[in-house]
Amino acid sequence: MRPVYVSGAGMTRFAKHPDRNFRSLATEAAQTAVRDAGIEPGRVEFVAFGNAAAGILTDQEMIRAQIALLGSGLEGVPMVNVENACASASSAFHLAWTAVAAGQCELALAMGTEKMTHPDKKRAFVALGRAVDVEALVKEQGEAVLTEGPGPLFMDLYASEARAYMERSGATQRDFAEAAAKNHTHGSLNPHSQFQRAVDVEEVLASRLIADPLTLMMCSPIGDGAAALVLCSEEAARSLGRAEVRVLGCVLGSGRREEEAGAGLVVRTARRAYELAGVGPEDLDLVELHDAASPAELIISEELGLAQPGEGPALLRSGATRLGGRIPINPSGGLVSKGHPVGATGCAQLVEIADQLRDRCGPRQVEGARIGLTENAGGWLGSGPAACVVTVLGRA
């Protein structure tokens, strides 16, 4: 496989965009990335388009990319529509990276788009209820779950994971609030972030309880957005004058209904990504990880090997994961502050790393960042996520 570079990156602001449609979001992100790469859209040879929920939220299925990119300048470029729940966009990135690495094309676009807000507010929850075994869910909760949405399915799962983690690691609700406050503070420095207000631990703790121990400000919000990256061969990157960021490795993994303790999907996927990239957790300068709710940040910091098992709380408390610390986690604000339009998130994480490695992040810049990792997971198979992609980017 040949070297692959990220030569352009762009995203919309993540936010509730009630007056913008799916196409408008996709087009803005795609055109921004392409412009950033210094190319005309028509030079792109392959588009891998991630989306998770448009089938339910916009009624468009089957050819989402082709419809979303009509009139964008990318019309007629070969496109594939990719779904992997909340890991849809990183799965698209994986495929675009593979195509360039294979020598199948010189320039590819990876992107993710999600339009979650809907006049019918329950529609987003109905959609998220499709990221589990639907047949089993209907058996459990009845047919109404298909039109009314399940209970707070994912936040209940996350809360239950959080309680188990508290028991084995000694993490407290205040730790989770600390992680949330850190990320909201990071997000306040990010013009693409859905929330842009620094909050403190007390405010997080005082926000509405969603599912013990999760409070509202520890949970990623419903929102809309799109993110895109141009990937290219070394030759193309050099000729564009944009050979600054290289893909060191990108690994896709899928879950099982029953995972071995300590060897779950994120752990397996991260191990393979480190091996492929030829780096270890100690080499990373920053990480964007899938904090769909704040406890996940501590849990995943262990799964990625940033902390030893049970040491997630100590890592957080040390301040190492804050901007300015040894290994900033979610400098973008993460899912909790930057937002989580589900099928866009994986590419947005990669946009942040690509921008950090190019010193473009202003007040939230991680000084001297050379190697960054993203972890993006999605769906639920009973004991963990159904899909996970771990990617390592390096300054070339």
Next chain:
Amino acid sequence: MRPVYVSGAGMTRFAKHPDRNFRSLATEAAQTAVRDAGIEPGRVEFVAFGNAAAGILTDQEMIRAQIALLGSGLEGVPMVNVENACASASSAFHLAWTAVAAGQCELALAMGTEKMTHPDKKRAFVALGRAVDVEALVKEQGEAVLTEGPGPLFMDLYASEARAYMERSGATQRDFAEAAAKNHTHGSLNPHSQFQRAVDVEEVLASRLIADPLTLMMCSPIGDGAAALVLCSEEAARSLGRAEVRVLGCVLGSGRREEEAGAGLVVRTARRAYELAGVGPEDLDLVELHDAASPAELIISEELGLAQPGEGPALLRSGATRLGGRIPINPSGGLVSKGHPVGATGCAQLVEIADQLRDRCGPRQVEGARIGLTENAGGWLGSGPAACVVTVLGRA
């Protein structure tokens, strides 16, 4: 890019399977292909899973592969969910081929699955209505189209294409009936075919008129099924003793709202596929093409360069496209007879070619077949399909 082989192939019978669910179909096809390759499912390193309509027809979205393959032996293998309307399965094949060609993995599984039959018969048509610009469709036909389904959308499109083709080529309704009768006769020799009864031209013409000039027997039916192929590196193919079929090229294309006359999506995609494979139409021994309705067989035979523009009817009338002819088209029965569970079709076409190149097709065997091509298209963008994949396989 390194050479890639097809080392295993399998499919369910295409049929109305009212008592089988999505998982049962997917599992049968996947396990048959894996067994045919002589491997344990756990050796597969990547699954590209095509599906078009499960979101509407089974309510499962986002992680269709992971749910469909629970308990199949493939649980835990990295999976990606691929949509491209009726070209979903061939798009999945394209991605699996790319992954092996890139050297990313040694063994990959490409598959497509569709469960179209539903107690509510209109549901399949509702689903097919998602393969166009849904926002535009709703503007045109009203919100009811989302729950009641559009009119006979695709058959109307095909009929209008057919009438335009009749004008420019001199094709007659009898020609289309001839193509249908040929394919029903081919299908009668295929145990995987939905229809298995040879019919003659008069019977096709006498069947119910769907949209002038299409009669019922010229239209692909609603059905269920799944098809899968194991792709692997040359080294893996040799060590398995299954290096008989090589992928000479596989090209993905996407459409535009307005295509240039004579240079539409199928033409563009086929040209690139011939170039990549290093063969021309004159080198082909057989073709499986996307006859969603029979006129398409004549139109596409021209687009693939099997006949000069306007010469599709002459090619058909010559008998060359029948089994035993110079260039048999749709020896499997094609979509009209074998059936068209939309997200499975592309892989089923490839299963047929792989089996033909391995002399496994019994009474419908194309003698001495060495090179075969598939053309699979899907969705609609105003003047033509939204997605198309053309693949060339060769006997190694």
